[in-house]
Amino acid sequence: MRPKLNILSEELVEQIIAEGFELLMDPGVRVHNEEALKLLADAGADVDMDAQIAHIPESIARQALETRPSEFYLYNMAGEPVVHYGGDSVQFDPGSAAINILDSETQEQRQPKTADLVKFYKLVERLPQLDAHSTGLISTDVTEEIGDLYRLYLALHYMSKPIITGAFRKDTWWTMKDMLVAFVGGEKALADKPIAVFDVCPSPPLLWSDLTCQNMIDCARYGIPSELVSMPLAGATSPVTLAAAVVQHTAECLSGVTICQLAQAGAPIVWGGSPAAFDMREGTTPMGAVGTWMIDCAYTQVGKTLGMPTHAYLGMSDAKVVDAQCGLESAGGAFMAALAGVNMVSGAGMMDFESCQSYEKLVIDAEIIGMAKRLIAGVEARDEPIALTLIRKLGHRADYLSQMHTLQWFDKELYIPSEVIDRGSLDGWKKKGAKTARERAKDRVNKLLASYEPSPISDELRTELRQIATRTAQKFGMDELPPLPQE
Amino acid sequence: MSDELYGKINASIVDGDPDATVALTKQALEAGLEPMAIVDEGLVPGMNIVGDKFQCGEYFLPHLIIAANGMQQALKVLEPELKARDQAVEVRGTLVIGSVAGDIHEIGKSLVGTIFAANGFQVYDLGVDVPTETFVAKVQETGANLLGLSALLTTTMTVQREIIEALEEAGIREQVKVLIGGAPVSREWSDTIGADGYAEDAMGAVALAKQLLS
Numbered sequence: 001m002r003p004k005l006n007i008l009s010e011e012l013v014e015q016i017i018a019e020g021f022e023l024l025m026d027p028g029v030r031v032h033n034e035e036a037l038k039l040l041a042d043a044g045a046d047v048d049m050d051a052q053i054a055h056i057p058e059s060i061a062r063q064a065l066e067t068r069p070s071e072f073y074l075y076n077m078a079g080e081p082v083v084h085y086g087g088d089s090v091q092f093d094p095g096s097a098a099i100n101i102l103d104s105e106t107q108e109q110r111q112p113k114t115a116d117l118v119k120f121y122k123l124v125e126r127l128p129q130l131d132a133h134s135t136g137l138i139s140t141d142v143t144e145e146i147g148d149l150y151r152l153y154l155a156l157h158y159m160s161k162p163i164i165t166g167a168f169r170k171d172t173w174w175t176m177k178d179m180l181v182a183f184v185g186g187e188k189a190l191a192d193k194p195i196a197v198f199d200v201c202p203s204p205p206l207l208w209s210d211l212t213c214q215n216m217i218d219c220a221r222y223g224i225p226s227e228l229v230s231m232p233l234a235g236a237t238s239p240v241t242l243a244a245a246v247v248q249h250t251a252e253c254l255s256g257v258t259i260c261q262l263a264q265a266g267a268p269i270v271w272g273g274s275p276a277a278f279d280m281r282e283g284t285t286p287m288g289a290v291g292t293w294m295i296d297c298a299y300t301q302v303g304k305t306l307g308m309p310t311h312a313y314l315g316m317s318d319a320k321v322v323d324a325q326c327g328l329e330s331a332g333g334a335f336m337a338a339l340a341g342v343n344m345v346s347g348a349g350m351m352d353f354e355s356c357q358s359y360e361k362l363v364i365d366a367e368i369i370g371m372a373k374r375l376i377a378g379v380e381a382r383d384e385p386i387a388l389t390l391i392r393k394l395g396h397r398a399d400y401l402s403q404m405h406t407l408q409w410f411d412k413e414l415y416i417p418s419e420v421i422d423r424g425s426l427d428g429w430k431k432k433g434a435k436t437a438r439e440r441a442k443d444r445v446n447k448l449l450a451s452y453e454p455s456p457i458s459d460e461l462r463t464e465l466r467q468i469a470t471r472t473a474q475k476f477g478m479d480e481l482p483p484l485p486q487e
Numbered sequence: 488m489s490d491e492l493y494g495k496i497n498a499s500i501v502d503g504d505p506d507a508t509v510a511l512t513k514q515a516l517e518a519g520l521e522p523m524a525i526v527d528e529g530l531v532p533g534m535n536i537v538g539d540k541f542q543c544g545e546y547f548l549p550h551l552i553i554a555a556n557g558m559q560q561a562l563k564v565l566e567p568e569l570k571a572r573d574q575a576v577e578v579r580g581t582l583v584i585g586s587v588a589g590d591i592h593e594i595g596k597s598l599v600g601t602i603f604a605a606n607g608f609q610v611y612d613l614g615v616d617v618p619t620e621t622f623v624a625k626v627q628e629t630g631a632n633l634l635g636l637s638a639l640l641t642t643t644m645t646v647q648r649e650i651i652e653a654l655e656e657a658g659i660r661e662q663v664k665v666l667i668g669g670a671p672v673s674r675e676w677s678d679t680i681g682a683d684g685y686a687e688d689a690m691g692a693v694a695l696a697k698q699l700l701s
Contacts, residue, residue, distance in 0.1 A: 099641055101672045138641055147641055168642045203591050235549070236594045282546035283598050283689060355670055 001114070002088065002378045007297045013305050016243060020241060020250030020302075021058040028055040029206045029255040033213035046431035054255075061142075061254045064261035070307045070453060072225060072268040074132065074162035075193040077455075083131050083162055085270055085309035089313030090376060091131035092369045093164050093336075094124055094362060095316055095350025096199070097136050097151075100349070101166070102358035107321060109356050112137040114482045117151060119449065120349075121158035123359055126448040129152040129373070130368040134162040136357050145476040146469070149175045150294040152196075153469040156183050157462065157484060158455055164227065164346060166199035170214045173198075175472040177222060182464045183457075184313055191223030195210035197270065197344075201229040204237035213259065220260045220267035226312050227270040227344070228256045233285055234295065236278040242291060244387040246298045249273055253303070261448070270344070272311025286351055287316040288329025296333075304341065312337055313354070315347035315365060322360050322438040326351055331368045338372035345369075360441035363448070367417045374415035422443050489520055489664070493528040498563075500533025501540075503550055505557035516627040522568040526576055530558050533561060542690075543578050548598070578609045581692035582627045584635035585613035588647035596637035597669060602689040603696070608633070619646065619653050626654070626663050633696055635683075638669040649681040664699045666692055 008016070023029075028046075031037050031054050041047040043063075045141045046055040054414075071086020083091050100109040117137050124133050136152035142150045148168040155163055156179060167173035184190050200216040202208050206454035219226040230252040232238030234245040253271050260269045277291025278284075286292060296312040303310045315334030330347070337345040348369065349362030383389070390405055400406050420440050424428055429435075435443070470481055492515045499507035502667050508530075515525050537554040540546035562576065569575060584600045586592055593615050600612040611625055626634055634654075636645040654660040664683040667676070677685035683699055686692040 025492060144642055146643055168640065207591065209591050231592065283548055283595075353670075385582065 002376055003339060004088070004341060004376075005297060006301055006303050007340070009293060011256075012243065013263065013302055013389055016247050016250055016298075016302055018249045019443075020254055021061060023206065023247065023251035024056040024058065024061055024254060024258075026055065027206070029208065029251070031208045031213060031255075031259070032210045033208060033217075035217055036208060036213045036259045036263075038476070039217075039259060041474075043258075043262050055386075056255060056258060059125060061258045062263075064254075064258040065306055065308075066238070067261045067265040068308070069266065069268050071309060074158065074197065074225070075195055076162060077160040077195070083344070083362070085268070085311075085343045087343075089118075089343050090338050090341060090345065091343065092315070092345045092348055092446065093130060093132040093134045094120075094136045095277060095313065095347040095354060095357065096134035096136050096164060097166070098350060098355060098357035098358040100352070101137055102322070102356055102361070102386045104359055104445065107438075109320075111140040112357075114139055114154065115139045115485050118158060118263065118485050119153045119313065120357065120362075121155050122449055122452040123362060123445060125158060125160060126452055127366045129369040130161070130162050130348060132344070133159050135163065135165040136349065137284060139192045141482050142473065143476050143478045145169065146172060146175075146473050146478065149469060149472060150173050150174050150481070151465055152179060153465060153481070154467055154484075156180075157457065160455065162195045164197045164199065166201075167215050168211075170211055171439060173215050173218055175468060177218070177224065178468050179465055180224070180225075182468060187222060194225050194268070197225045197227050199229045199272075200226045200256065201231065201274075202256060203234045204230070204252070205248055206252060206255070208255065208259070216256065216260055216269075217263040218446070220264035220269070223264070223267060225268035225270065226260065227272045228253045229311075229313070230256070230273040230275070232275045232295070234275065234291060235279045235280060236283075236443075238275075240278075241278075242295050245275060245295050246302060249295070249299045250302055251300075254307075257308070257438065268309075270311045271299070271306070271308035272313075272344070273299055274313035275299070280324045284318070287313065287347070287350070288318045288325070290332070293333050293336040296342070299334055300340045300342050306482075309340070309343050311344040311346065312340075313346050314342065315345055315368065316350040316354065318351070318353055319354075319402065320352050320354045320443070322351075322358055322364065326361060327364065327368075327437070330365050331371075334365070334368045334372045335375065338376045341376075354361065359445045360438050363418075363441045364420055366419050370415050370417065406433065418444060489518070489524075489528075491516075492518065492520065493525070493532075496525065496529030497536070499534040500530060500554050501536050503553040503557070505553065505560055508557035508561045509564060512564050516564070516568060522565040522572065523576075525565060526562070530561055531607075534558050538605070538630050549630050551605065552598075552601050559604060572583035575658060577607070579607045580633050580696060581609040581611070581631040582611065582628055582633040582635055582696070583622065583629060583631045584637070585622065586615040586637040586639075587643055587647060587650065588616060588618050590593050590638050590640055590643040590669075591615045591638040592637065592648075592669070595639065596635065599637070599668065599689045599692050602693055603633075603635075606693045608693075608696070619647045619650050622650050622655050623653050623659070626659055627657065630662070632700060633664055633666060634663045635666045635668065635692070638667070638672060640669075644669060644671050644676065647676075647682065651681055653683055664696070666695065668692065
């Protein structure tokens with residue numbers, strides 16, 4: 001049996017869903033996108049075109065829930081299905097779109113540049129606990145207008161795992177789509193075996209901005225999966241009670257699924273989010289708050305009840321340095337997400353709310369993820385009888401290290417961490433330099449980077465990607481992209 | 488009699504009961520108390536206590552915001568009476584604030600606006616996704632000496648620079664101190680685009696504004 005956290009009673013789930021549907025009608029959803037408003041009006045929603053508010057009857061949203069896939073896969077570069085969105089599959093990717101990187105040497109935040117993104121992608125590639133990439137950092141050595149697509153451009157040069165990404169504008173989405181199409185060799189190939197998911201974020205309360213709504217519609221039309229990132233801030237942009245925040249989340253996601261399915265029935269879409277329990281002293285959005293984790297687990301349960309694939313931003317910290325707070329908050333969120341059965345848990349490496357990535361935190365988080373995955377694999381009998389035969393054979397001898405049974409099972413039963421986790425003796429630890437977890441993590445970062453094998457993508461593809469990205473860069477006054485670092 | 492009413496107004500602010508603040512303010516006017524005295528003896532001391540309690544960690548943002556709303560509503564009641572006497576509540580400064588074009592993030596700048604209002608500033612909150620020319624026009628119209636520009640995205644923070652340039656073109660850059668805020672914004676960015684200041688949070692922004700205007 002797999003350990004599973006159901007944080008809500010079935011009755012509460014039903015009531016949350018019922019109230020979510022009701023919000024779609026009254027007060028309705030603000031939709032600042034003409035195309036989406038038209039789709040909704042044509043489907044029979046009561047749309048006020050001037051006020052840009054759609055009142056969506058439950059029947060239309062229910063219809064969308066009929067056509068959305070309840071599961072789909074993401075593929076790696078070899079064309080193998082490696083990420084399963086659906087059921088209780090649990091996978092992890094790094095937190096995305098950090099505006100700062102915690103410098104490995106100074107341990108101070110600074111703006112990321114091309115070399116940082118490359119280092120980040122290589123590291124994610126080498127961490128087995130991470131199932132997918134994310135466009136985790138925004139590079140500041142290119143013009144802001146291409147900040148979104150440049151992250152993906154670089155990632156495509158280093159990744160074999162699929163990637164979670166997103167666009168910051170309506171027009172740059174097309175450049176990102178073109179690069180993905182070039183990468184997999186055609187639009188049909190991309191729809192048949194998607195390698196990327198686009199995050200699309202409604203704004204609390206109950207608003208679809210023009211940009212994010214268009215991104216979602218465009219994704220749907222090309223069969224590219226999109227991931228709803230609804231983010232009620234409990235007590236600030238949504239009601240403060242956790243259940244009420246989940247009601248708002250439900251309504252926002254239902255409206256997203258509806259618009260997506262009206263654009264293209266059957267398009268893959270994920271029930272996700274990045275809510276927070278608003279901090280009533282600082283006015284901030286803590287990702288390490290227990291209330292935040294509870295909202296995430298609750299909406300995940302709601303999404304599963306509606307048969308949706310799920311996502312959550314969890315396993316992050318609000319700490320500014322890699323310290324005790326950083327570890328405890330990241331572990332708490334990641335364990336909760338794993339137990340709740342979130343299909344894609346985004347957050348590894350992320351700190352200072354969702355603004356800073358750290359290489360050292362990323363490798364420490366990978367250990368947390370390894371432990372969380374082991375936890376949900378559960379306790380199994382393995383043998384029949386479980387223990388009688390073996391214990392009777394050994395009697396009262398403590399000699400299990402020498403048993404073939406131990407050799408057969410130890411690395412399946414026990415999660416074995418990397419050297420980031422210290423389990424040596426005091427003297428042994430001192431002999432190795434008496435290093436803290438962060439210092440050991442820094443050593444591991446360097447070791448992993450040294451083991452990176454260059455991506456086998458062809459020179460033709462490299463040229464094509466560069467041409468596609470450069471064309472858009474030139475539209476925004478940037479003649480040339482920065483060179484890739486030498487291997 | 489008057490002391491007792493002032494005390495009640497004071498307590499209604501501290502207890503976060505805007506309806507009571509408004510009712511007591513009306514009652515005080517009916518009792519013939521001077522509107523300016525109601526402000527100085529009733530409302531302001533109450534707000535000061537709330538501010539102190541927030542600073543020392545006893546009170547939280549909802550206390551602060553609700554108390555500030557109570558004070559604002561009471562001031563609206565008093566305004567006609569003050570006008571009739573040719574009086575006005577002294578304002579520390581006038582702030583125009585909003586999220587820049589393309590940015591629909593609301594909560595940060597609303598919080599800053601409310602904290603400024605609670606600290607005796609006149610505040611014009613223009614909302615979100617505010618066109619550059621609207622900022623410029625509002626500063627001209629109100630003669631504001633503070634302009635707060637919020638941007639939460641790397642793609643919209645560049646608009647802060649455009650607005651400063653637009654203020655220069657309109658010839659009103661000297662009249663107004665520009666404060667910038669938002670997650671990707673830093674002191675360095677503030678210097679780069681020629682803003683007058685940046686603060687980490689709402690309280691810091693008020694302190695900065697007071698310093699810039701002194």
